[in-house]
Amino acid sequence: MSITTLTEEVHLLTKYINMVLIRVINRNTGNPVSYANVSIHFNSLTRTGRSTGRTDSSGVASINTDPAYDGEVYINGKRVHKGRVTADMSFSV
16 A cells, blocks of 8 residues: 555554644634644543644644544634544634
8 A cells, every 4th residue: 555645644643643633724814823722522422521732833733532533623712623533634713
């Protein structure tokens, strides 16, 4: 199997290390948002709890959690996603 894109590589790596990468982009400027508070809330029969992180200067938060569950993603307290949490996600705020 060959890896053809960075996204595919990220998905393979995060699948084995239980990491979710959240990219936060300013919708007006297209620039990364530094130091945004990011949290993932899980509330289902198979998983409950919350995992948190903060974006770095590149606008990426690395959150130590299993990406294979449904949940809600919050950025600076505002819900931006409800549904399947994947290994590599991007949001404009």
